[in-house]
Amino acid sequence: MGSLGTVSPQAMHFAEPLRLQSGAHLGDYTLMYETYGTLNAERSNAVLICHALNASHHVAGTYAGEPKSAGWWDNMVGPGKPVDTDRFFVIGVNNLGSCFGSTGPMHTNPATGKPYGAAFPLLTVEDWVAAQARLADRLGIEQFAAVMGGSLGGMQALSWSILFPARLRHCIVIASTPKLSAQNIAFNDVARQAILTDPDYHGGDFYEHGVVPKNGLKVARMVGHITYLSNDDMAEKFGRKLRNAAETNDYQFDFGIDFEIESYLRYQGDKFSEYFDANTYLLITKALDYFDPAREHGGDLTRALAATQAQFLIASFTTDWRFSPERSREIVEALISNRRKVTYAEIDAPHGHDAFLLEDARYMGVVRAYYDRIWEEATKEGA
């Protein structure tokens, strides 16, 4: 089992406008993507990996000369890994509106000659999937062996099964949900308010002012980060440990950093605000909030999933309170009502929502077993 080694991103340009769910159009856009492995002659071994909030098309492998640039799901995707690139042709794609190369709010709006900023149209999970489908068309992939994602990426996978039922044989949805709860939306709005009220935000046009709403982004990330970790995990990692434990090990009686957890969150927030775009953060959290495929079926998820044809693997983590196992079970229940083939694993892992990105033998084992099965099916059909 090894890493993919050096990989490199590619860009695909689309001239025909994409009609968005909001009614707006996005004309002339670019999608960044990476591919690993080889597409077989039947074009039947493609796997699409959908990313979550702060990730990108860089799923696995490293960039030349940057040994620390491993992709965000490098433990999952690679030669001999659960998603085995010796068998599958794996595609990672950066969603529209993101800040890792695909057309986004920081790029020039052809209509004004200035960066889009807040004028960049809001996108939905369904819009992303529609854009991904166009990329698949261009790559000559009629049907994916699997579309897979965790968290927001899982929503995209689920959406694929609804919007393009015949274009995927398997749908793999990890640590995800059929819709956000009021609590989820509340956290997202706190994050958005932090950005929107940062004086450096300038109504979204901060690019022209040569500034970045760093404080807003930082607070947004801090709030988000809390929801990714479990209470137990935080207690174990940080507890009430003081940052100056080695020296005075006493309170400072000011508003600086007393506790380790404060230091950790601020560090995470600072790091994030260095590379992430504020407008991207805003629009992605909105896409999360809007996702609710059952909405147009009177809230009935069973009906929303009635058109699906894929087989499903759904996985959740016991300590994930952001998108709890209960939310995954809603998907499972709706699939069962539709008599879809579905495997559901509820992984007893301590790391909260973040567990979907981490190494865990039971989790990796189930995903590997599932992909072995996809492979067996594919080779049987080919024989």
Place this chain on the structure above:
Amino acid sequence: MKFEDLTTLRPDLAFIADWVGEGSHVLDVGCGDGAMLRYLETGKRCTGYGIEIADDKVLESTRRGISVIQHDMEEGLDLFGDNAFDTVLCLSSLQMMLHVEARLRDIVRVGAEAIVSFPNFAYWPHRVALLKGRMPVSRTLPYQWFDTPNVRYATIYDFKELAEECGLEVLEYVALAEGKPVTFLPNLRGSLAVFRLRKKAKHA
């Protein structure tokens, strides 16, 4: 999976598989490694789901390619609709349930027919062990009293009574010894009790 493979692997399952109708929609509660459901899918064109709580069993079932749902049956069968299945299998797992009656009522709710098996506590070697003043340990009850996952013990007669109380009609039952049916003195000579049950028609 071929019938012969199942016969070698699990003779009791092979016997029970005969009772499941061709093309049935099946729920296998406590599906273990998924061998039974896999056989029913490939050998008898059945569809359906397995429920399993143990991580290692979920993994094995996933490998076999069945639809396995990781779920604690003690939490009930709310995932499944009323009358969703032609047949509910509950094989050698009911004795591990704390609330046997509630679970049986769940089974009645979701299925038209049920096949339930459990170790027969009245099997003669068990009786001999008790006569000697010891808890029985046998191939169907392979655990010591202090480390057994089984929390409920029943005999064929006991279960028959409860099943009828829960709204099930006993279509037939057999006692198996080494996977083969025992017809003479089954409650004494059979180590595994297998019941074929049907939901009683509601009285108007």
